[in-house]
Amino acid sequence: MNNISWRGIRAFIYVAEHGGFTAAAEVSGFSKANLSQLVTDLEAALSVQLLYRTTRQLRLTEIGQGYYERCKLAMQQLDSAAEWASQSTDELKGLIRMNAVGGPFGEDLLAPLIIDFQRQHPDIRVDLDFSSIHVDLIASHYDLVMRMGELPDSSLIARRLHSVTTRYVASPEFLQTHHGIKEPDDLKNLPLICGSVDHWTLSRAAEQKTIHVAQGIKVTSGRVMRQAALAGLGVTRLADVYVQADLQAGKLIEVLPEWSEQTQLTLLCPPLRHQLHRVRVLMEWLKEHFEARYQDALVREPG
Template sequence: MFNGVLDFVTVVEEGSFTAAAEKLVSSKASISQRVSDLETRLGVQLLYRSTRKLRLTEAGERYYQSCQQGLELLEDGALAAQQLQHHLQGKVVINSLGGIFAEQWLAPALMAFRQEHPNIDIELDLSSQREDLLSSPFDIVFRMGALPNSNLQVRILSQMNTYVVASPSYFERYGKPKHPDELKQHQCVCGTVSQWPFVQREQKLMTTVSGPFSCPNGHVLKQAALQGLGLIRTHEMYLREALAEGSLEAVLQDWQELSQPLWMVFPPARFRSKRVSMLADWLVAYAVAHPI
């Protein structure tokens, strides 16, 4: 629809096809053809052409004025977009795993950031959906564990340990497993997965577990373990206090994976605005002062 508009406006402002071709770094023939195609699409003649000079038709004069206004609006829009990209204002849209991390660390951190930067709005989504960041609305995504290879930028926010735990009352009744395979004879309370990974030196195991209760929520899993319903496997964020006071006890610690990274994932730097980069830096510094 807009092909030839810039050519037409430039021809009028420069006074000739030759001058317009020089300004647009194009050929005179190409510009002339695009203007002719524009006239054909509009169904009107825009220019009177002669060997000596060009002159606008009445329809051309009106169309030129409208095009000028439109191009000025486009320039203003481009400038506004550039300013929004590089200034500390606008919105940052975030997707994160939910639970204790989002509730007790991320949300308070973002609120503290918002207090310092009142011109930046935050939209936080806790659906944990897998997103292609290059086509999704999210500026930053928080994930834990292994990430697929991609051209996305990543930063580690923290390292998290995973534990298999149960209550002392459960272990008094059923004993403590010494090997991951022994979990098949135990009551295990599952979250989103029923296959638990283990690693010891070069040996890796995947143990399928089952039990009387399941729920994809870390708070609920912890309560089930405290009630003696069985063993759970979850991240230390949920377990620090219970482990410290002895209401839950860890087993198979020599089979646990090394600490898993908590990632901030965002599009390549060319897609990141200054406000997104600044928020990422701010969160890294906040994690040092307020460990997750």
């Protein structure tokens, strides 16, 4: 290890991430020749080949791919440790990178709380991303994510925000002509409004039923699914924040209420990032204020 340069490892990471020496030079501050020499020296120190180089293509070897993944994680941890060491443990300043589910959960509930938080802590900047990509929180650059469902990794720091109820609903007009929905199997021959998942697993105690959507419409927006249900196009499956106000107003009617489901909405943070005071303060802020905002949203008709 004494012969391995940290600059060489960083150069290799840049090249691996950007697919070549030219692209890596544009973002790294190294020259193309310097990057090439650093990576060559790293390969010599390791006595392995990390890259396949041709005149037209550069790609990682199998060993290079594994080495990149381990070095990337190690560098992220070192950068986090350096950031933590360089700041006062009581200082509330700096950047927090956060990823969250979108729709009403992220845009209508989380975002206003983040805005309020930044008003109170103007030296903290929260970069909030609503992309729906699956995030490996340990390996990514995010400090914090908000997710629905089962916790993916027990090593993460978790704060439960709210238990979301998913309901099966339809308009009164639809149910006038499609009455008698008493069991999940009764949905099989009905038009259903689904999102990205075209099968529904309904649970009641230890009993489970799976319904495959055979007819109806498919849209990847909860708001549009609600609008389709209000228009009488079928039965849909949505979280309570989408439909609770409509249920109370009689615009939608719940079917199969005993088959409604509970799903946890949770904040997740890598242990190393949780050591940053600003991240802990934001987590506790959201934990303290999220429930009241959620309850308020249940009685408001979605926009």
